[in-house]
Amino acid sequence: MNLSVSIGKLTLQNPVMVASGTFGYGVEYSRLLDLNQLGAVVVKGIRLGPVRGNPTPRTAEVTSGMLNAIGLQGPGVDGFVEKYWPFLKSLRVPSIINIWGTTVEEYAEVARRFDAVGGVGALELNVSCPNIKEGGAQFGTDPKLLARVVAACRKATTLPLITKLSPNVTSVVPYALAAEAEGSDALSITNSFPAMAIDIETRRPKLANVTGGLTGPCIKPIAIKLVWDARRAVKIPIIGMGGIQSAADAIEFFLAGANAVAIGTANFYEPQTALAVIAGIQDYLQCHNITDIRELTGAVRLS
């Protein structure tokens, strides 16, 4: 049975990774699960310099999901390389670095710096964080800006590039096409959805940032549709994510058109989810006499 998939020149032993911002820098979960069983580890978003992040409360639980407005707290490129890279480098599975910036030039500079680090599996361009004022989402909601970010990063690195699209657009198709045209090797779909919750006793928003990004099982059907929309527009691989908590959820993403999947919010409540999803996918393939995971991609039956 073949579980391995490719993202540009990067080959993954299986198609199940963990989503940026939900798995820290890998090391935190290494005592609870064997990271070498994963397809890849995707780390929390990093820009050039350190980022303090938003005031608290930063997350709130909602029905079948959660809101977050962390504000991309992080150590910056140098802090990351010093503190976290030695551990990630020692893993047998690739690390994908989620990067962002407030200008096109910053994205390109961060890409260049990670190119020089050596041993990075791929870069995921976060153009879709809803929780910071500058950078992030603005690049993901204007196809021309998105094209410039991808093109600049493409020039700055030979590493595989994954563009993580924003769901906060009328149609993902122009964004998927722009990323593909500018040399993105793959797409990640989807980031969190802009959302809000209010405490009715205090009448205060549940997040200090007032609004945040909605994630978890409640977004899955919307994410499936986004993957489906993009699949019909582009040829490059799609990493599907949004509310996956079981192999069944993951398989739905493959059928809609994903080539790989990522587990996000579920890590917080069941850290073993990714491993359970890998095992469950194998069972499914066996039960259905499928020998290669790639046969599932886009295999939804329409009639």
Next chain:
Amino acid sequence: MVEQPVQVISNERDTDAYFRLVLRAPEIARATQPGQFLHLRIPPLRDALLRRPFSIFQANGETVSILYKTIGKGTDMLARMGAGEELSAIGPLGHGFTVPARGGETPLLVAGGYGMAAMYLLAERSPQKGIVFVGGRRRVDILCEAEFRKLGWDVRVATEDGSYGEKGLVTQPLLAEIQNPKSKAESARPAKQIQNPKLFACGPTPMLKAVAKIAEEHKLAAEISMDEHMCCGVGVCLTCVIPVKTASGWEYQRTCTEGPVFDSREVVWEVAK
């Protein structure tokens, strides 16, 4: 730190809205340090997905217990679980209290509400017996006083409504003790000067802030356990942060990993909510 299914041994009402839950969790029990916590997944919660953090109250051989207050869906559901039922626990988590060395500091513990639970193991393992100052709104908010007395500790109670102990905030008897150690003449035991006192506190943030201020004014060291909303409990999501001083200013640090216990002088109280 492990993640494992744990079985409910007992789950009984303590006072009013407070319950004691005893779980079979040998690996966690053996590893627990004072001030650490458990992250519990309550399986019947279905559409409320996240785990809930609770301080480890007692850890004995095969079991750990928590003392919790029912305040919402998770704790209400927890209160309905019975012996033999299972839930998933991650623990022990977090950086706890520093147990004083033999002949070292004498702990003055300051607790509000379920903050008492976080301090029991510290009292049990401290070579010097000290004083525990416990406060709450009403008499029913004063938890596990008997356990501390059984350890031979002096317990001083304050309630806001005056229904038990001194009327007012817990910081009043604390201040009185620090300013004038002989003031406890009315208490059962004979007065003695506390040798080398150190403060340890767990409770609501305003209480912790007040304790930090007292510590600063009286040049005492204080370790405080912060109560912040948590999500992952293991350091990956960056939900649970508080502002902590650094060489060049301050940064947000995680209460689930760098904390929940911090040196009170490290916290930037002007920024903390």
